[in-house]
Amino acid sequence: MYGEEPLFGLLNRIGTPVEGHRPWPRYRLGRDGWLRLIEGLAGNGWSLLGLWGEPKAVHAAFREDFSGDVAVVSLDCPQGRFPSLSAVRPAANRLERAAHDLYGLVAERTTDPRPWLDHDAWGVRRPLSEQPAAPVPNPGPYTFLPVEGEGLHQIPVGPVHAGIIEPGHFRFTANGETVVRLEERLGYVHRGVEGLMQGRPVAEAARLAARISGDATVAHSLAFARAVEAALGIEVPARAVWLRALMAELERIANHLGDIGAICNDAAFAFMLAQTSQLRERVLRTADACFGHRLMMDRVIPGGVATDLPERGAGLLLELVAELRKRFPPLVAIYDGKASLQDRTVTTGFVSAELVTRFGAGGHVGRASGRDQDARRSPGYAPYDELTFEVPVLTEGDVNARVWVRIREVEQSLSLIEQIVARLPAISRGLDHPSVPLEAGRGGEGMALVESFRGEILTWVRLDGEGVVTRCHPRDPSWFQWPLLEAAIGGNIVADFPLCNKSFNCSYAGHDL
């Protein structure tokens, strides 16, 4: 409840600020302070932004939703143990399990201690801890939560699904057609991104950041770049800042168009996919012509951008906006007027406002259930403070609402692109410093919050004086959305799962890292 102790009030009392953490403060807590924090978390409006480990420490980030204050808290855990946050913040559970699998940190009194990313296939345990261990003894098969009751049966699906889709395992328990429970098991595409980033110069780590989740490559690159720039206190050339926003909005439009079509396709309305996939292709080709890569991978780099807009770029972008303005609205009208589609999407896959708030879920998942949160606006970053846009919020919380949030976001992004093209600063392209200009001996810790098409990305980075990454944690929005998909499908029929799943479109790669 608001009106209880403010975030900084509590942290100033129980912790000590750490030097060189930008732009938000980091507090070191003792074990007592951490326990006091857990007490404080039990009844207030602070949402969890992330939780990540190191060999002998655990960090968590919070935002006070009302004031927008953000802070990181850290606990040294020389014994490799820390009191779990999962009872008061269920969104912490999977992150704690990941920290355990990678760093060997044990969350005491957790709500669920099972492994998460470790599938017993790496040939090593706790690979990022100080002393990785051989994986003996074999822990045996993963235990799914028990389900008991008359007439229940289970449907295991994946990791290899029907269709061109990333791998993950879904365990449905159904009663006839109705799903009683869905349990996810993820981690199949764990590539060890955090481990690979360690010890790399920022330029190399940035290439890894661009490949955390290919559909959000611009957003993840931007989050990494901004975290590095915060750590080093670097100013980015104005034109580069605007070009970044341009790429981010193109990425948002392309993804939403693809997903809107795909959702309709799963409702057996293939016409829509045929249409929106043409529009998506049109966006990608414009991105290619403007930035030299269809997905704009490796175009946002720490310190600036890797390519500038060619001379004809502005014209191409305005043509694109004009064409989408003409061709998209009739498709929206069809979506809205088609009873067979509405029949499948309205009231399907409901997620309550309470649940999205509890999990701090962002993006279209949160905003379709009334959570009015967008990192472009709060905490906000340049150039969005100078641009006019609305953040669409609905309260129905169903597949239909998630589709509409995406439709409205496409419209907003089109307007944003127009505004950016009109106001793009002409000079100082950010190309003179393709990599970060480093001053000897300067390192630091930085954090960034960036709004991807699917929600808020948090990236935290620590650099040594040589500009080498010593620890980086990128937290994809999917971490806080995947658990809600389990809730969304409950009570629906099995055949509606593809619809629910597509309307979320959580990233497997971004989550598994």
Add this chain to the structure above:
Amino acid sequence: MLKHILTSLTGGPVTEAAPAPADQALAELAGKLDKAAKARLGRSLSIREVDAGSCNGCELEIHALNNPIYDLERFGIRFVASPRHADVLLVTGPVARNMREALVRTWDATPGPKWLVACGDCAVSGGLFAGGYACVGPVEEVLPVDLRIPGCPPRPTDLLAGLLALLETSAAR
């Protein structure tokens, strides 16, 4: 709605001309396909896509092959839902160790004659992920690879050129 469908019907196809089959791919494939396979497949291929640790960038471009502009199906190439219906596995990603067993099982479930296409830099060489604890590296370390389509991700036209080469080679008498 009706108006829209009419425009779609009368507007002519949006499909673009196909690229020529990739020369490099043709060379790589020459001799790999035996007679029995050629007789069996003719001019059609069924592809099962397997993500073995991709960032999903490759998947986005593979999806694009199905859009009306590239329209893969006009060549007799189509994506199928099960390895049991497939002639070709199209594999992406640096083979995450967590996916290795699933990949091998999918290959085992594919009836012969069958081919394996490594799609994207990750599948071809391991990409940026080679050498870590979590990935095996190139797909060929796990299964025999017949065709490599590099790129990060490969453009739809590159994918199409590679797959057409596979089709040409398998249909040649």
